[in-house]
Amino acid sequence: MDEPVPLPALPLRTSGRWILDANGQRFKLASVSWYGAEEMDYVPAGLERAHRSAIAKQVRTMGFNSVRLPWSNEMFELNPVVSDGVIAANPDLEGRRALEVFDAVIEALAHEGLVVILDNHVSDADWCCSDTDGNGLWYTNGYPEASWLADWRGMVTRYRNQPAVVAAELRNEPRPANGVTPVWGGGDPATDWHAAAERGGNAVLGVDPDLLIVVQGLNYGADLSGPYTLPIQLAVENRLVYAAHDYAWFHNGLASYQDLKATLGDAWGYLLVQNQPYTAPVWVSEFGTCHTSATCVTDTTGQGFWFSSIRQYLIEADIDWAYWALNGTQARGTGRTFGAEETYGVLDTSWSAPASAALHGALEAIIPVTQEP
Template structure:
């Protein structure tokens, strides 16, 4: 793969100008341990190989904002200590067997190790800021859903995005950063979406101009219709990607996906004045 990636109208392309289709799996690392899930059961190398074997070329690797903004958590707590604090003694034993070189790494170093291993298997990575406090996501009124919520202070969020973008500036397989998963809740509104998502996008690009900057919509990222009449305004060129989520377990996935791609939300992006591209995240429940 010729990195970095960029956008050309509706397409994502590589450095040679060739179209790139991202086929990503979702790998959570935002839960209470702040460690990529499953590594107490399998070596990270084995997980990467299986992702490749299934035909995927990309991993959407989630992270909590605290991993970037809580220095004590990120650098002073090891994988072993994180599991121990949660009473996960069996996971400590399993992790030591499957990934012994990672068990005593600080949490941020363990996260970086996963990214490196994925890169060693030619897997691209999208770093997804899933929430602020490590834990399950996402309730409508969990105080984690929109700018100004108890656990979602815009300045802290921008600082965290900037730090993660800087940390992974030298990782060529980190091709994109999704600014925040599934904005939601009673505070959500269009004006603040534009204000802060544009600020976050500029901050990420300023820290790491190589990555795609990925913006999600409102109402659990099911609504981007508002960009039809109000384009996103950035100084960034060739890096903006929109992300939209769709839920359900359809009997006919192909037909369901085609209908979704013709919906008002996706049409709004394709007809907006924004220089844009699309990353569609289909999440089956």
């Protein structure tokens, strides 16, 4: 095995709109999401195609410095022995349980100097996300809030001594579920995502006060207007990061870059204005496009135009980001086919090279730090 690549100076912290390393230097999250552990096979996808160490090395060589790893409450609580077929290229993991495979993947990423953000993606192990999948809130009937909090404490305890784990993204894409629509504030424990996020964040910090706490907006992560009047307040200072999501279908009929800029500025870009009661870093923890055509990446209309525009917005303010997704192939979930090409993936179906030079190049261009505190 190659010599390990040093991790950045840890722990990370925040100051105003910036994420900083332990030396007070900016650490810009240039991340990619590696999904699968949150779905029906309970392991990050691709382990049947390539060794985890080779995948981790590929992530680093493509220029990313961090990986967003989704997990489900079902994966954590059930923790089953995984089937041999889903880890075929990692035979040393045969007979291991889901969390042991998750451990091994994080260890491989850490060996490459990559930091990890744990993302509680869903409660029930499955593909995400819709208004009808039942996973839109931070709780379900099978996994009530008490379980969500306990599982977060359990995950953080498990990785308390793994320095590469630097952040906890409390919940993915809050949205309506089972007739209940989450809101920002109001005090109703069944609907108030702001209050739940404070409870969740403080539960995590009670176990590991060095972690960053990542709080997504409402409406599939698109709406962070709530903190303008009601910011998140955590028990430990300099730990809060907001997370926004953006995709082409969030902007039907997008006519100009200025339209996108105005929309995103109102929704979450305003949080980057320094010296305000609400100021905090924003990490765009999901955005992505297809790699099947040049028009997916750059075009004068449609998805390619949106993708060019969101990248311009990220560049102008030098915003932290995570691309969806790393995956060369799909994980097993509703409406998905295990091993099928992931057309939104950075990697090809062998998990050994970029699927699209155009897509990889577009992402490389937004990696460099251009603004400092």
